Amino acid sequence: MLEQIGVDSIAALFEEIPAELRIGASPSIGPGEAMSEMAMLRWMGERAERDAGLVCFAGAGCYDHHVPAAVWDIAGRGEFMTAYTPYQAEASQGTLQLVFEYQSMMCALTAMDASNASVYDGASGLAEAILMAVRKAARKSRSRRVLMAETLHPHYRDAARNIVANQGVEIETLPMAGGRCELKRLPDDGAFAALVLQQPNFFGLLEDADRLTDWAKGHGAAVIGVVNPLTLSVLKPPGQWGESGADIACGDGQPLGAPMSSGGPSFGFICAKAPLTRQLPGRIIGQTEDAAGRVGYSLTLQAREQHIRRGKATSNICTNQGLLVTAAAVHMALMGAQGLAAAAAASRANTLRLVERLTAIDGVRPLFPGPFFHECALALPKPAPEVLDTLLDRGVLGGVSLAKHFPELGNALLVCATEKRSAEEIDTYAKALAEILR
Amino acid sequence: MSTIFDLSQPGRNAAAQCADLDGAALARLPEAALRAASPALPEVSELQAVRHYTNLSARNFSIDSQFYPLGSCTMKYNPRGAHRAASLSGFLGRHPLAPERASQGFMECLFALQEILKEVTGMAAVSLTPMAGAQGEFAGVAMIRAYHRARGDLERREILTPDAAHGTNPATAVMCGYTVREVAVDGNGDVDLDALKAAVGPQTAGLMMTNPSTCGVFERQAVQIAQVVHDAGGLLYYDGANLNAILGKVRPADMGFDVLHLNLHKTFATPHGGGGPGAGPVGVGERLLPHLPVPVVAQHEGGYRWLTEDDVPGTIGRLSAFAGNAGILLRALAYALMLGRTGMDRVSDFAVLNAAYLATRLKAAGFELAYPNRAATHEFILTLAAQAKAHGVSAMDFAKRLLDFGMHAPTTYFPLLVPECFLIEPTETECREELDRFVDAMIAIAEEAERDPEHLRTAPHNLPVGRLDDVKAARDLKLRWTPG
16 A cells, blocks of 8 residues: 555654654553453453443433333444434435434424424533523523523532623523522513523422413513423423423433433434524424435524535534434334333332332421422431442432532432332332441 | 334334333322323334334445545444443443442453553543533533633633534633634644744633644644743643644643543544444643542552542542543454553554545545645545646546445545535555555546536435535424324
8 A cells, every 4th residue: 555655654644743743753641562352351340340231210301211112223333323414315315214202202292383302411412402591591681591490400500600601691580489480580581582491300399380381471471491301291381381382492301312421422302492493403304205206304594504605604513422312212112202201110119109108207307399290309417428428338328418509408419219219229229228327 | 214213113122121010009199290191112022123224324324334434533443342342341430429339340451541641642640521522522521611710810711723613612612701812823734933922811711723734734833832832821732633644643631731532433443323422531741630530449458449539639620420421432442452552652653654545546636635745644635626627627526426436435525625526534454455446436436527517516326315405404494203
């Protein structure tokens, strides 16, 4: 090959790089001696093993649900896993049709008109949804104020704020009372571009989404619903909230076929009512035809995207979370509406059981009144981080401490028991907690 | 092919995935919060779903099945060992908010990756959280903004990019509240230094560029460019999209860059997944250290701990719900461990050798290189303007016909300043015979263009569908399945 190129060494191919920039003959960078696959798997395996084996009662945006065996058998096929963004539509009909089916399923779950092909995760997706609403408002109220429920996942609040920070968006907080949005405190001082609410909210509680939506619509604000897609098999979809429905539904797709995997990769979804379709960020797949009238699929409305519009694009997003969307589509097809509803209901049943067992312990009580879905905040008689640390020794990941983000709530712990938790595991947790608090 | 919805029959399901609905669990929820009717998801058996999606997968080109020389995307083979490592149950089952004490194995892996990326880039620190290249760009430019703001230097409103830059660069600058000024690239693919000097000033916040550039050549004036931008008080952002060409050869820090992102799904061989997930870690020099996005892993008393907003008060903050695309980071680490010290620069050796070989052979076969006086890097640009003029066939027609030969097309029409172009990146993982097969296909198509240009214009002919009507897709918008 060198002979054909007309050089006598590989080094000669790098001659355009100024000599003073080059690292030199014996590179001193990198991780040491190369490992064989076997050695690498042993090294990684030892580290994976170190963290393994806890029974998970933590939720807070990432859930330990069962994933049907077929989901990753399909998503892990090289034909899906090693393809890229389907720029050449005719050679990418597998991915394109699958994403079209995914978009259809997400529209059905959320009761929306259009879905994109995913964004990175739920938190960054919320930032994109806020920017969509602000662009929409630019043509009407021109408001750049966004009212965000205090009951939103604090990491979502932080990430969304950080991502829109330099675009002149003002984020204000709708305070909570009893763990839910305080309707009395809905402001009456001018226009908002959007209201952001989470259903079920960060504490697992159900908001009065209908009334919040109607208030927002009455004030010319778009409604952004941050939702858990699994719970939408049972709960009223954002598209049907209030008199006229939310405008944008977004959230994290992790409960649809993605393992917890330290929180990523999962995927963010964004669905919108028709008037906002052209404000969506990222890839969107549309159905079309070839010259012979055969149905096919391709990337569409690309004039929103950075590779065409550059500085005028709706977002800078390029690569999204395609493979997780692949898993989600297969997951939804396998589970169906009935399977998803059964998993959601079983998760709720297990959490009810868990809360019943834990609150039977002296000093442990529900932090808030009112119905929760499959997560619940508890008040403990001791600081939550301490309790969680002791539970680790008994093989239990007992939930998520609220100390950092909600210090005013005292010794608060957020717990969740998905459909995977057995009655024995729940009993083990209750017994361990009773002993720790004795 | 039928959609999964067309296969649906009311009442059918995958029995094993469908527990009985526990109605009692839902009974205590307020009626108004519940859904009136089930969502219209497909109702199919498990076999129907598995067969449908398996058959769909056969309608994809992929690295596993085809040569995929998509320029700028670095479609190299992703070792299955890395996939296996990230799929270990201890990693997949870890909850993101598990306490540090129960996360030391995972955190050691992230720390090791941070250190490796620091070494290969020469940067002072790395944050792994950005979830793709574009989010890494966002983090980098947001840090530039935070840096100027922290110094009370509030008049810098402009980000410079070469006019050949990836679209994500200007889109990112705008998301960070900047205006964009483009700087021309000269006839040899280098930034026009005089144009740059004329463009910089007290309004310059920074310059975003990649090296090798999007023109497929090494930017030879990197040091002078850095000088000009730094003298004007701006910072330099390195877009790591093309790092594969210089891995182990040149470190971005040595070229004067203050901040960068890496595309782990390109350079560190994590699977592209039909559009992602990727990972876009950012590296910074000393000046931007106080602004690094969180969380970051730090060594602490013989173990590891997370650095958060409390530890990095000047941080641009968190950009994701948890800690980014952890599973992708683990794959990248596994890949780096298998490459080792000596493997790093073997990547660039063979990436550049393959591109140079392909460029040489295509030139010998009569194709026109966009930058004939320049050495190829890991990729190079062909212009098919002559064929377009002589036979009325476009680069897109060539691309579609290549699909018929069982090869994915190179990137077309990017960078925009080269007419009828192909950006070709063979990567280091292809063997010579595969490259020769590509050259043979290009020669055959060029001959066809003379003989029967219509055959190109109507290509592809051997795929499940013919050329799709993109105009119809945008005009008669159909974004979801509807009955009937």
